[in-house]
Amino acid sequence: MVLALVVTVSAADVELASDDLWSLGVVAVEERAGSSDTTVELWTSLGEEQESIIAALKALDREWTWRFQAVDESVSETWRDYATATWVTGDLVVYPAWIPRPESATATAISIDPGATFGMGDHPTTVLSLRALQALPTHGAAVLDVGCGSGVLAIAACLFGASQAEAIDISPAAVPTTIANATRNDVADRVNVSTAPLADVDGSYDIVLANILAPALIDLSGDLKRVLSPSGALVISGILAERHDHVLAALEPLRVVQRYELESWTAITLRW
Ligand SMILES: C[S@@+](CC[C@H](N)C(=O)[O-])C[C@H]1O[C@@H](n2cnc3c(N)ncnc32)[C@H](O)[C@@H]1O
Known part of the structure; x- marks a missing residue:
């Protein structure tokens, strides 16, 4: 299992949030529907070092909610096919x-x-x-x-x-x-x-x-x-x-x- 970072943003913030995640060093960002019509989940990975990920997210100083979620490694590797x-x-x-x-x-x-x-x-x-x-x-x-x-x-x-x-x-x-x-x-x-x-x-x-x-x-x-x-x-x-x-x-x-x-x-x- 590997650690996915899931950032929940309003639909209007998807582009900005994706840019922020890219600049933090993510390899790929996948958009998934959020729990409401107006939110989007951005699934990505910043590695396994939770403390440095939390520090990087805090440095962004955005109001977005986020969570870590353990996922099957093969799922996190699907970007390779594309x-x-x-x-x-x-x-x-x-x-x-x-x-x-x-x-x-x-x-x-x-x-x-x-x-x-x-x-x-x-x-x-x-x-x-x-x-x-x-x-x-x-x-x-x-x-x-x-x-x-x-x-x-x-x-x-x-x-x-x-x-x-x-x-x-x-x-x-x-x-x-x-x-x-x-x-x-x-x-x-x-x-x-x-x-x-x-x-x-x-x-x-x-x-x-x-x-x-x-x-x-x-x-x-x-x-x-x-x-x-x-x-x-x-x-x-x-x-x-x-x-x-x-x-x-x-x-x-x-x-x-x-x-x-x-x-x-x-x-x-x-x-x-
Ligand atoms: C956007 S990536 C660039 C990777 C590659 N150089 C490229 O151009 O595709 C930024 C990299 O900087 C690293 N990084 C962030 N802060 C750093 C710092 N203070 N000192 C050294 N590396 C840092 C991250 O771990 C990440 O690998």
């Missing part, structure tokens, strides 16, 4: 490790099994982060992926020529998953993954990637600036388009050099 490849750009595709590699002679193809982590590559914030990364000079770069989830961004950086990628996540599940995905894509020798807090990361990185919820980006802003080299680029994502001003204020004096938008999500590249 997972498809995501074309990030014409020459970059992320595909589920359990389906055949998409046919393309020229595209970079990243094979990912997210396990219980976030990062199948299909969420707009991941797509936008990958587009932003693809536009940067990655050859020989030292890269830091903050909130690596499945490791998809760190792996992409290595496939684009980065010399090393340090990947960190507060979720312990990210460590074996990122190692397995890096191995699957033949870059395990260049990806180092841990649950080290960003505050403990030393060094100076040419590219820092952080696809994390806006409040976390604000909390981490001092350390994100500390680890960014003077000529480096910081890519932030995980922010809804209308909610990024306070994130940018926390990251000053870094300045915005590029914005990417998809659906209601944003990724932003910043430099000194």
Whole structure:
């Protein structure tokens, strides 16, 4: 049995609540009818660590009710049957490790099994982060992926020529998953993954990637600036388009050099 998180919201709040859950790191959200005509249940999973899930939900500061419910693992895995490849750009595709590699002679193809982590590559914030990364000079770069989830961004950086990628996540599940995905894509020798807090990361990185919820980006802003080299680029994502001003204020004096938008999500590249 695994733990499902069931969030009950009014029908009008479904989109907002789904966006919030995605940005907390869920892999899939299933909508089910609530107990009344006006409510909807959003069934999802944030792993098995109840205390950190409760803390994350409290940080959202929403009025929604929620509960944990034990479910059969096979039920929580049904999304896998419907997972498809995501074309990030014409020459970059992320595909589920359990389906055949998409046919393309020229595209970079990243094979990912997210396990219980976030990062199948299909969420707009991941797509936008990958587009932003693809536009940067990655050859020989030292890269830091903050909130690596499945490791998809760190792996992409290595496939684009980065010399090393340090990947960190507060979720312990990210460590074996990122190692397995890096191995699957033949870059395990260049990806180092841990649950080290960003505050403990030393060094100076040419590219820092952080696809994390806006409040976390604000909390981490001092350390994100500390680890960014003077000529480096910081890519932030995980922010809804209308909610990024306070994130940018926390990251000053870094300045915005590029914005990417998809659906209601944003990724932003910043430099000194
Ligand atoms: C939206 S997912 C991004 C996953 C992947 N990088 C991607 O782009 O698909 C955010 C990840 O950040 C992690 N996270 C949240 N707060 C964090 C923090 N303070 N330090 C490190 N990781 C954090 C979560 O556990 C989750 O795996």
